[in-house]
Amino acid sequence: MAFRFFSSKSMAQDVKTQLTELLQQALASVAPSASATPIQLERPRDPTHGDFATNLAMQLAKALKKNPREIARQLVNELPVSTLVTKADVAGAGFINFTLDAGAKTDIVKAVLAEGENFGRSTQGGWQKVQVEFVSANPTGPLHVGHGRGAAYGASLSSLLTFAGWDVTREYYVNDAGRQMDILGLSTWLRYLEQNGVDVPFLPNAYQGDYVREMARQMSIAHGAKFVRQAADVLAGTPGLPEAERADDEAKRQRDQHLDALIANAKALLGPDWTYVHQHALSEQLADCRDDLEQFGVRFDVWFSEQALFDTGLVARCVDLLEKKGHLYVQNGARWFKSTTFGDEKDRVVQRENGLYTYFASDIAYHLNKFERGFDKVINIWGADHHGYISRVNGAITALDLDAAKLQVALVQFAVLYRNGQKASMSTRSGEFVTLRELRGEVGNDACRFFYALRKSDQHLDFDLDLAKSQTNENPVYYIQYAHARICSVVNQWAGDPGTLTVADFSLLGNPRELAIASKLTEFREVIENAARELAPHLIAFYLKDLAGEFHGWYNAERMLVDDAALRDARVALAAAVRQVIRNGLAVLGVSCPESM
């Protein structure tokens, strides 16, 4: 397996490498003084411009003070003879266009078939350790379509990096400490009290969703009235709620005070039972979340608990460390980190006046932990609303004498969902959001994953639910899957032994469509490497669309199962190679490849 993989690598790079070497030789004789000029080779989009083009002559024009077309002519004249190149033309302002030997191009078919699911793998990452942290949504309710985007992106990126030769750890950071979890616990308890006939009003700023009622119901089933307390005790010392219509800051503050007082009462009244209620809500939501993601084809290697950072004392240790290094100071009773030293726009609190650590403090500890685990690269996938966070985290890492360059933050823009032409509400608290589960149910996992993968992650996404529901056949994912199913059908009717396809006579693949497809197959590894470097799995989606398009065009123009056995085998081999690359690409994107549809 390993040597095949290695041989394919050298094979596929051969063409470009060989061309580069030929050009370097020509360059050394035409312009010895500029022999260090980097050779740039690109694939022209216009097929009449050949298979590869270089702008070398134009780059040299200024230094040599000569007409670029003249330089190009000289380079072509000095180009060593090679069986690889059938034509080298000077074109345009001074491009050199190379047309490759057909046989050199169709050799790729054999490589694809020989390497199978490993075709396209790269050694680019050098098996360095990289951590990809993504989703990391608060386990306070079901995942929504925004989380789905982060999940799809993170999962595809992780697969992509694995395919490109990285040793990837997929991680979910669980925010199981802090106020949001307390609010979820309280919400559950209030619903429980309600269901057990205790007259305590539910809160507008608690979690409204039906899943909270469901958790409360389960608690009743398992523990009866064990957690029931008197309404007067529950409400003792609370300021009460302002009128429901009021949305001013004062009303908001009062609601928050009321809620915090209820949490304090809950802890006092329930004692150890509060821990149970809190944990029950957490584990239920986390399990739901994990289940949802698994059905979406998204799996994690590590579920990392924020609470563990406190329990193991890492947060305290981390703050002490910053203190010792002189990056902290006390003001107004709170402890501040001097993030402005590292380019942040203002300093940040790590420990509040009341002694509690901020989220930022545990986040610093989390990053210290990541670095201590020895990753060569750490990728955080965050919602775009967290971008203001990057500089302070970078600052903290630098302050701890760690290499901030190892951390890369990929921002994912929000997915805005449209239903009936209207923006759908995305607030978790209001309980009116569209969940990832609903989306998957309506659109299907494959279309969902592909739709998310179909755009750059840092681009805003308009997700028209009605369109996705009513016109799923229009989704480009079916275009690619259809090409795959078509090929499966042809191969089945061909009824030969697929093992014999690697020895077909590929020189029979001579028409322009066939050669174009062969070139496209060669591009696959470049696409993988480029996408991995840019953290941009969407490039694979676009590549597969192109590849499928070229296949469909060829399929409609030429018959594969012709009488001439040699030609038939060569064409089936090319089709099988397309099928293999579609499989490999869709696997990275987490999309299935049905053999019939």
Added chain:
RNA sequence: GCGCCCGUAGCUCAGCUGGAUAGAGUACUUGGCUACGAACCAAGGGGUCGGGCGUUCGAAUCGCUCCGGGCGCACCA
């Protein structure tokens, strides 16, 4: 106000490290199934790449500026 992201066909979006006549899907018009799957193909119209200035052989791409949109600027998470 400051910072980050974005502005490409009616709509949704690609466009690699600057390259040749800016692309795809969709929508619209037309044609193609007694041949391997028509969830497909072929052809056509559709553009001030938000505006301007600059860098250079060459700019959608890089820089500056203006306009327009999103997000962020907590002792919240």
